[in-house]
Amino acid sequence: MRRTRGTLLAITVIAALGAAVMAACGGDDDGASPTATPDGGHTVGALKVVTTVAPITNIVRNIGGDRIELTGIIPDGVDSHTYEPSTGDARTLADADIFIMNGADLEGTSEEIAKENLPDASKIYKLADNTLSGDDPADGFLYDFSFPKAEGKPNPHLWMDPEYARSYARLTARWLGENAPGDKAYFDANLAAFEGVIDQLDAAIEAAAATVPEDNRKLLTYHDSWAYWARRYGWTVVGAIQPSSFAQPSAKDVADLIDEIKEQGVPAVFGSEVFPSPVTEQIAKETGAKYVTQLSDDAPPGDEDAPEHTYVGMLVFNMRTLVEALGGSAAVFDGFPVENTYTQG
Ligand SMILES: [Zn+2]
Incomplete structure (x- = not known):
């Protein structure tokens, strides 16, 4: 079931109230606390980046390293296709600088919640939609068994192809660099290291698949x-x-x-x-x-x-x-x- 606009508004209000209460108590917002990011990033004043599924969160971590404050909102092993962000997610987004998502209709209602809560809605970035376009079976989006053309939603799992993961990493380096220009050289160096492993991964998959x-x-x-x-x-x-x-x-x-x-x-x-x-x-x-x-x-x-x-x-x-x-x-x-x-x- 999709959330109505009323529910979205309620989430926004609850999030705002929550933030006010937190501020009044002098407490920290768990979702955005520098010490509470899921995989260890914590730099005071760092760019606050929110992502969705674990593979994308990890690609972004490998580019942003420990100079971004990173939160992935969709927990491991949870169905991302029908995901409905929680009030905690809305709060995390309300405190974020940018939101990087897969797009291609993967993440349920996440984009709507981000539009409602992110301080600057123009800072929503979509990896899949900036990697592929069109529906040419040779090099465009694919429609197939669980993602039939008739329903209009492409198969969103681009990252399973390491070359598209490379594209995700390059896009991430560009967007992080635009939003934190002082760390651009650091992000670019991390990108180069990550691409080195992608080269190895692609070659190894090719070799193993051939056996x-x-x-x-x-x-x-x-x-x-x-x-x-x-x-x-x-x-x-x-x-x-x-x-x-x-x-x-x-x-x-x-x-x-x-x-x-x-x-x-x-x-x-x-x-x-x-x-x-x-x-x-x-x-x-x-x-x-x-x-x-x-x-x-x-x-x-x-x-x-x-x-x-x-x-x-x-x-x-x-x-x-x-x-x-x-x-x-x-x-x-x-x-x-x-x-x-x-x-x-
Ligand atoms: Zn899936």
């Missing part, structure tokens, strides 16, 4: 997040189990998928960390395909402080899972540098 027997280069996932990855590396997405409504698939959807999997000889089906569903396992059982519990397009592996809890770590985790399940070797990822690359200080 999978050609007949097995087919993806059937619960959540439809592999379209851009598959386009880049020349794989086929056979289908996605999740319907465009994000509800559970109907009995007919499931029966159709089972036929498709049998016909195409799909060797494995992959679940999702954000949308656990018993249907994936059922489909695997009925088709004889291998069932792999999860791929991740959203939550990086490990806990918050773990070195692999990064965008790059997430891609490496996915590649190991996917390539090994489909009969290839992921040895190229042994010792891969998954940790953050930004310069401290």
Whole structure:
């Protein structure tokens, strides 16, 4: 259900009241406190940046380093497609300088809440919309199983393709530099380091994917997040189990998928960390395909402080899972540098 304008206004008022009470008590706003940012950034007077999903938050962290105050509002493992920001998020946005989001209709009502609360609504930046345009299947936005053309919302998961993550990083460096010109050289240096890892990541994915027997280069996932990855590396997405409504698939959807999997000889089906569903396992059982519990397009592996809890770590985790399940070797990822690359200080 979408929020009405009245609810939005209420959130704004509650946020303003909350801020007033906080100020009166001399307390700190948790969401924006310099010591409360989720992954450790805290510089007094730093540019306050709000982002949405974890992979984007991590890309922005790798460019902004510890010279920005960064808050990602959509928690790991939460459905970003239908996300409705909380009053705490509204408060965080009311105290922010800029808001960097994916766009391409990913983040539920986040943009509306940002427009209502961000002090300067012109500081809303969209990564996907500045990376792709048009709907040419070769190089534009893709529309597919859970994101059909008829519904007008493209598949928003651009970041699963490392080249688009590179674009996200470049855009971020530009926007941070425009809003904090004194740190532009620092952001640009961080960008160069991040792009170095993206080069390595792209080459390693290419090498690992090539070890999978050609007949097995087919993806059937619960959540439809592999379209851009598959386009880049020349794989086929056979289908996605999740319907465009994000509800559970109907009995007919499931029966159709089972036929498709049998016909195409799909060797494995992959679940999702954000949308656990018993249907994936059922489909695997009925088709004889291998069932792999999860791929991740959203939550990086490990806990918050773990070195692999990064965008790059997430891609490496996915590649190991996917390539090994489909009969290839992921040895190229042994010792891969998954940790953050930004310069401290
Ligand atoms: Zn998604």
